Each structure stands twice: as C-alpha cells, then as structure tokens.
Amino acid sequence: MKFYIETYGCQMNVSDSELVSGILLNAGWEQAFAIDDADLILFNTCSVRQHAEDRVLGRIANEKHRKMQNPELKIAVLGCMAQRVGKRLLEKDFGVDFVVGVDQYLQLPELLSQERGMETEFDHFQIYPGLKPVHGDQSCAFVTIMRGCDNFCSYCIVPHVRGRERSVDFEQIVEEVAKCGDNGMKDVTLLGQNVNSYRWGDYNFPRLLLELNKIDSIYRLRFVTSHPKDLSDGLVQAMADCDKVCEHIHLPLQSGSNPVLKAMNRKYTIEHYFGLVEKLRAAIPNISLTTDLIAGFPGETHADFELTLDAMREIRFDYAFCFKYSEREGTAACSFENQVPETERLSRLQEMIDLQREITLEKFSAQVGNEIEVYVESLSKKSVHQVSGKTRDYKIAVLDGDESDIGTLKKARVKSATAGTLIC
Ligand code: SF4
Known part of the structure; x- marks a missing residue:
C-alpha cells in the first residue's frame, strides 16, 4: 500500500x-x-x-x-x-x-x-521521541526542536491547534542534526514556534546552538521563529560566537504601534524591538533581518498603521512577510468589536508590500559587485547551466553551475539583483 x-x-x-x-x-x-x-x-x-x-x-x-x-x-x-x-x-x-x-x-x-x-486529542508531552523523520534527498534539512506555543497572541490559532510548548530531547536533536550533515544536508534549520524558549534540563537555546555548532558534518545552522520578548543577550552572543550560525534572524514585529502590540498580546513594545535590532546589529555586523507584519488588526487606526510604516523605514528589514489580518474562530481577536473593514485591510497591506519591495530591492542591489558564498540547493528553474541556493544572510542567489554543485558552498560575484534574487 x-x-x-x-x-x-x-x-x-x-x-x-x-x-x-x-x-x-x-x-x-x-x-x-x-x-x-x-x-x-x-x-x-x-x-x-x-x-x-x-x-x-x-x-x-x-x-x-x-x-x-x-x-x-x-x-x-x-x-x-x-x-x-x-x-x-x-x-x-x-x-x-x-x-x-x-x-x-x-x-x-x-x-x-x-x-x-x-x-485529535492533545498530548501536551508528545515530542515523538526516537523517531526517524525521512528527510528525502534535499540539500537542506528542517529539524523540529520544539512543539506547541504558550504565548496566545490574540490573533493566532497556533496555541489552539498545536497545544502547549514542549522541547525535544537535546540528545535527539544533536543526533538528528549530525545525521542530516552525514546525509549531505549541510544547511540545517531548527524549527519551533518560539525557539528562544527551548529548554531541556540545563540546556537553553543558546547552549543548544553552542553544542550544535561543534558538529563537523554541517556547514550552516539557522532557526525560526524567535519571539522578541524572549530574545536574550545570551542568544545574541551565541549567534555571534558560533561560526555555523548564519547572519540572519527572523524576528516577527507584527506592528509598530504599542497599543496594537498590546491588543495583539505580544508582550513587548516597539522601543524594546528597536533595542533588540540595535544589539543584534552591534554584535553581528551585516546581520539580515526578516519579519512578519499584519495590516488591519482590529482597532488599528491609520496613525497606528503609519507607525508600522515608520518602523519599516527605520529598521529597513531585508524582507517582510506581510499579511492582512485574518479572523480565526476561537482566537481572542476574532471577537474584538473594532474590526477594520476588509477594503481598508487590503489597501494597507498593499502599501506595506510596496514599501517593503522598495527596501528589499535597495538591500539586494547594494550587494552588486560583492563576492558572496552560496550554499547550492538545486538546479535553477530557468537554465540547466545554472544553480540556485542561499547566502548566509538568507538571500536567494542564482549562479553558474551544475548538478554536482548541489550540497556544496560556492563563491560568486553578484552581477545584478531583483527584489528577491541575487544574480551572479
Ligand atoms: S504568533 Fe507565534 S508566538 Fe504568538 S501565539 Fe502564534 S505561534 Fe505563538
């Protein structure tokens, strides 16, 4: 069967x-x-x-x-x-x-x-111990280190459908990551709804990174997702100290307005977020920052929305995943009375996307002329004489090459850029 x-x-x-x-x-x-x-x-x-x-x-x-x-x-x-x-x-x-x-x-x-x-029963202790996921023949691997979430952001269905936060056994993660490297998956992303709160005995997330950094068979380590309220100085230091941890962090901001962040139950302020960006940029030069943003959250005024645009202009994210607010039955925000009309959500979303596209294009274009290191993941979709992969700072690059380059690191010089790809 x-x-x-x-x-x-x-x-x-x-x-x-x-x-x-x-x-x-x-x-x-x-x-x-x-x-x-x-x-x-x-x-x-x-x-x-x-x-x-x-x-x-x-x-x-x-x-x-x-x-x-x-x-x-x-x-x-x-x-x-x-x-x-x-x-x-x-x-x-x-x-x-x-x-x-x-x-x-x-x-x-x-x-x-x-x-x-x-x-469909929840099992709040289920971490699928000792199971061997089948990673297929891809060049990158995703390794789950946590399941569930305790944060209950008011718009989010995840805690309701994935249950409470629990961490995977530290040794199981080390074994899994090493196995990925041995099997040719040299770029490993650690996954969890909130990886910053990883905890297994004495191991917190920075300590986990320090241990995984010792695994010879992998080239690169990444992780998603980080919650701004839990991003510790220890983690920033570990990122700076671990040569395999890539110069990129995905740090969802969601809104630039404090009243909206409060209504979202995000438990940080925009000032705290700006402080984190400053620390990250001071400790890890050239770190790229990506984020998630929501347009038209219930109660978001035009002035609130402008604050999000201001934050985007000030921080200048390398990339932002922009969404319009979507009501999810069972979440707190779904019952908020001050819903923003759909047309307004859509027009704010478009404004956000346009601004981010401009910033992303500037960021990518600034790389033209630079030599970059690309981990080759696949053949390019457009030509059999080209391959595609990612830089350490999470930018897609296309360069000359063939199938034998997949799973290797290649150096190349950027000739041109779009708002999504570096062309070498
Ligand atoms: S947005 Fe992220 S941190 Fe907030 S409840 Fe959803 S999964 Fe958890």
Missing part, C-alpha cells in the same frame, strides 16, 4: 510530514511520489489563515473523484486544520476518511487499519 503526502503551511508542517512518512514506512507502507500511484492521500494542513483552509478544501474536493475509479482509495487530513475543524471534516460529504491531529501521528498506522476514524 502506498501513501502520498501533500503539505501546506509552514516549515513545521514540512517537518511533520517527514515524521509521518517515517511512521508509515516503519509500519510497512511505501511512499508514492505521484498522487496517481497512491492508495492513501494525506493532506497535512495549515489553519493560520482562512485562505489556507479554503485551499485544502478545494484540493480535497478535486481529489475526491479518484474514489469513483478506486473505491479503496482513502483520504486523510492531518495537521492544524484536522485539529481545528475535527469531526466536521468527517460528517460533511468531504470525502475524508481519517482526521488526525498534530499529537496523534503515532496512532496513524492503527487508525488506517479501520474504515474511517479520527484522533
């Missing part, structure tokens, strides 16, 4: 899909690399925005017809949407046979021996 996984949402889900592949392979299933060959289609889903859920429902509706040709075919929904929507996915005529929440993947093989079923 063969399974095929389609993954939506963040890198956490990519990592969970690798975990699920490992569980199913151990149970005797085979992995199908084309959906046509599958006896079981798994959708690993995201609930962060309504749009993400709508996309998956559309995909399931599209694949349902396969059941007419193959009545034995089963469809399973995993991940955040399974957790959030639960039983309703089985009740309605969605064509879904199994619904499995984020802490119940170990139950999958047993569940699949039944006709239909659901497992």
Whole structure:
C-alpha cells in the first residue's frame, strides 16, 4: 500500500510530514511520489489563515473523484486544520476518511487499519521521541526542536491547534542534526514556534546552538521563529560566537504601534524591538533581518498603521512577510468589536508590500559587485547551466553551475539583483 503526502503551511508542517512518512514506512507502507500511484492521500494542513483552509478544501474536493475509479482509495487530513475543524471534516460529504491531529501521528498506522476514524486529542508531552523523520534527498534539512506555543497572541490559532510548548530531547536533536550533515544536508534549520524558549534540563537555546555548532558534518545552522520578548543577550552572543550560525534572524514585529502590540498580546513594545535590532546589529555586523507584519488588526487606526510604516523605514528589514489580518474562530481577536473593514485591510497591506519591495530591492542591489558564498540547493528553474541556493544572510542567489554543485558552498560575484534574487 502506498501513501502520498501533500503539505501546506509552514516549515513545521514540512517537518511533520517527514515524521509521518517515517511512521508509515516503519509500519510497512511505501511512499508514492505521484498522487496517481497512491492508495492513501494525506493532506497535512495549515489553519493560520482562512485562505489556507479554503485551499485544502478545494484540493480535497478535486481529489475526491479518484474514489469513483478506486473505491479503496482513502483520504486523510492531518495537521492544524484536522485539529481545528475535527469531526466536521468527517460528517460533511468531504470525502475524508481519517482526521488526525498534530499529537496523534503515532496512532496513524492503527487508525488506517479501520474504515474511517479520527484522533485529535492533545498530548501536551508528545515530542515523538526516537523517531526517524525521512528527510528525502534535499540539500537542506528542517529539524523540529520544539512543539506547541504558550504565548496566545490574540490573533493566532497556533496555541489552539498545536497545544502547549514542549522541547525535544537535546540528545535527539544533536543526533538528528549530525545525521542530516552525514546525509549531505549541510544547511540545517531548527524549527519551533518560539525557539528562544527551548529548554531541556540545563540546556537553553543558546547552549543548544553552542553544542550544535561543534558538529563537523554541517556547514550552516539557522532557526525560526524567535519571539522578541524572549530574545536574550545570551542568544545574541551565541549567534555571534558560533561560526555555523548564519547572519540572519527572523524576528516577527507584527506592528509598530504599542497599543496594537498590546491588543495583539505580544508582550513587548516597539522601543524594546528597536533595542533588540540595535544589539543584534552591534554584535553581528551585516546581520539580515526578516519579519512578519499584519495590516488591519482590529482597532488599528491609520496613525497606528503609519507607525508600522515608520518602523519599516527605520529598521529597513531585508524582507517582510506581510499579511492582512485574518479572523480565526476561537482566537481572542476574532471577537474584538473594532474590526477594520476588509477594503481598508487590503489597501494597507498593499502599501506595506510596496514599501517593503522598495527596501528589499535597495538591500539586494547594494550587494552588486560583492563576492558572496552560496550554499547550492538545486538546479535553477530557468537554465540547466545554472544553480540556485542561499547566502548566509538568507538571500536567494542564482549562479553558474551544475548538478554536482548541489550540497556544496560556492563563491560568486553578484552581477545584478531583483527584489528577491541575487544574480551572479
Ligand atoms: S508566538 Fe504568538 S504568533 Fe507565534 S505561534 Fe505563538 S501565539 Fe502564534
């Protein structure tokens, strides 16, 4: 019997899909690399925005017809949407046979021996100990070091669908990262909703970085996501001290206005955030900063929004993931009365995107003429004589090369730039 996984949402889900592949392979299933060959289609889903859920429902509706040709075919929904929507996915005529929440993947093989079923209980201690994720043949790896989140930002569904914060066994992480390096994945990203609060016995996150930095088989270490309220001086120092930790941090700001940050329950002020940027830039010259921003959060006035634009101009992020606020049922902000009209959210979002594109283009263009070091990840989509990869400061670069360069570090000089790619 063969399974095929389609993954939506963040890198956490990519990592969970690798975990699920490992569980199913151990149970005797085979992995199908084309959906046509599958006896079981798994959708690993995201609930962060309504749009993400709508996309998956559309995909399931599209694949349902396969059941007419193959009545034995089963469809399973995993991940955040399974957790959030639960039983309703089985009740309605969605064509879904199994619904499995984020802490119940170990139950999958047993569940699949039944006709239909659901497992969505939270297990607030589940860290999937000792399991071997299947990283495939990619050149970069994502290693989960934490699961869940305790922060309850008022707009965010994650604590409601991923449960409470828990850290993965320190030794398991070291073993996993070393194995990734041994298997040719030399660029490793550590994953967690809030990696800054990693804790395993005496090991906090800076100590974890210092230990992982000793692993010879990897070239580069990255991590996402950091919460500004938990970014310690110890972490800034560890980033500066560890030669494998890349000069990049993703530090979600969300808003430049203190009243909005308070309503978001972010637990820091814009002044605190500016202070962190100053410390990071002082300790790690040329560090690149990326962020997440929300336009049109409930109660955001035009003056609040202008403060976000001011912060963007002052900090000059290398890149920003900009979103309009999306109501998620079950979160605190969903019941706030002062919702910003959709048209206003959209126009603020566009203004944000335009400003960031300008800044990003300036940042990328400033690299023209510089020699950069690229970790080659794949062949370029446009030419077989070119390869694509990332710089240490998380910029995509395209350079001359071929398949044999994948998984290696290459030096190249930047000839030109767009607001997304360095061309060498
Ligand atoms: S820190 Fe806030 S935004 Fe990030 S996952 Fe947790 S609740 Fe969501």
